[in-house]
Amino acid sequence: MTFVIQLTKSEVPTGSITPSSSNISKCQVIYWLVLASACLINANSVADRSDADDEGVDEIIGGTTVARGQHQYMAYLRSFYAGGAGSCGGTVITNRYILTAAHCVQDHKTGEIASKVEVRLKVYTISPMDSGAKLITVTGSSIKPHPAYFSNGAFNSIYDIALIKMTANLPTSDYYLIGKLYMPDYQDTVTAVGWGLTSSTSTTASPTLQQVDFKIGTKDECTSFWGSTYHHEYQMCGIIPGKSVCRGDSGGPIVRYSSGYQIYTQVGISSFVPASINGQALCEKGYAVFTRPSAHRDWITANSCIAGGGFCNHWFDV
Structure with a gap:
C-alpha cells in the first residue's frame, strides 16, 4: 500500500480519520465503526456501567432483526484501554480463535493495544445481556x-484484521458456533451482521442482533468513490445506499450464503464508513469498506492453529 492516512490530535475530530492534505482530493474522509479506541468512554463511567446498559449499540443500517439461533458464530467484544472501553463484533473461526478488526483491539491514534477483551459467545440480546x-x-x-x-x-x-485467542478450546458441544471462511475474491450480494446503529445520528439502542443484505462493488466502483484510500486486493466495499453497517458494527462478519450447501461463509470484516469533513459518520451513503480475510490467509493460519491450541480453520470456495 502506498497511501497511509496520518493522524494528528489537532487536526482530527473525535471519531474520524482525515486524509493528509496531499491526498484529500483523491480520497474520502473515513470513519471507524468501533465504539472503542476513537470514541473512548470515560474511564470512570466504565467501572460504573453494567452489561445491561449498552447505550451506544443499536441496529445495523436498513436491516432486520435476526431470528434467535441464527449466526451463532457471532461474538460480542468489549475492549478495555487505559482511557476507557468500547464494543465490537467478531467471528468464531476455530475452537480457540476469534477473528475481528485490528482497530477493535488497538487504538489507531496511539497504537495502544487493549489491556483485555471480554468475549461473549451465544449472544442474541445485549441489553439486557443474554x-x-x-x-x-x-x-x-x-x-x-x-x-x-x-x-x-x-x-x-x-x-x-486481528485475532483473539481464547483461554481454552471450546468444548465439542460448542462446535456449531464455528464460522467458515471463504477463500476466493467475492463480488455479489452479501449479509452484514452486527449490533450497530440504525443511522449515523442514532441514539436509540436495539437489544438484538441485526442483519442487512447489500451488493459488493467492483474495483472500479469502489475506487471511484474512495480513490487511493481503497485497495481492492485487500478490501471490498458495499454500494447500496441505505443498506450498510454503522458505528458499533466494527469487526463483525460480512457473509455470503450458499443455498446449495446451506452454509454461510465469511468474506469480509467490517472496517470503516464514509464521513463528512467534520468527522460525522455517513453510514447511509453505503460504500462501507471491509477487510478481506482471504488476503490474509497465511497470517491467519500462522497466528491461529499453528501458533498453538485449537484446530485449523477451514477455507471454503463453494
Whole structure:
C-alpha cells in the first residue's frame, strides 16, 4: 500500500480519520465503526456501567432483526484501554480463535493495544445481556492485531484484521458456533451482521442482533468513490445506499450464503464508513469498506492453529 492516512490530535475530530492534505482530493474522509479506541468512554463511567446498559449499540443500517439461533458464530467484544472501553463484533473461526478488526483491539491514534477483551459467545440480546451468554476474558499476547496495522506512529487500513485467542478450546458441544471462511475474491450480494446503529445520528439502542443484505462493488466502483484510500486486493466495499453497517458494527462478519450447501461463509470484516469533513459518520451513503480475510490467509493460519491450541480453520470456495 502506498497511501497511509496520518493522524494528528489537532487536526482530527473525535471519531474520524482525515486524509493528509496531499491526498484529500483523491480520497474520502473515513470513519471507524468501533465504539472503542476513537470514541473512548470515560474511564470512570466504565467501572460504573453494567452489561445491561449498552447505550451506544443499536441496529445495523436498513436491516432486520435476526431470528434467535441464527449466526451463532457471532461474538460480542468489549475492549478495555487505559482511557476507557468500547464494543465490537467478531467471528468464531476455530475452537480457540476469534477473528475481528485490528482497530477493535488497538487504538489507531496511539497504537495502544487493549489491556483485555471480554468475549461473549451465544449472544442474541445485549441489553439486557443474554443470561446464557458465555464470557471469556482475554489479556496480553492473546490479543493479536496484525503487526503491520500500526507502525511508525501511523495505521495502515489494509491490515485492519486481528485475532483473539481464547483461554481454552471450546468444548465439542460448542462446535456449531464455528464460522467458515471463504477463500476466493467475492463480488455479489452479501449479509452484514452486527449490533450497530440504525443511522449515523442514532441514539436509540436495539437489544438484538441485526442483519442487512447489500451488493459488493467492483474495483472500479469502489475506487471511484474512495480513490487511493481503497485497495481492492485487500478490501471490498458495499454500494447500496441505505443498506450498510454503522458505528458499533466494527469487526463483525460480512457473509455470503450458499443455498446449495446451506452454509454461510465469511468474506469480509467490517472496517470503516464514509464521513463528512467534520468527522460525522455517513453510514447511509453505503460504500462501507471491509477487510478481506482471504488476503490474509497465511497470517491467519500462522497466528491461529499453528501458533498453538485449537484446530485449523477451514477455507471454503463453494
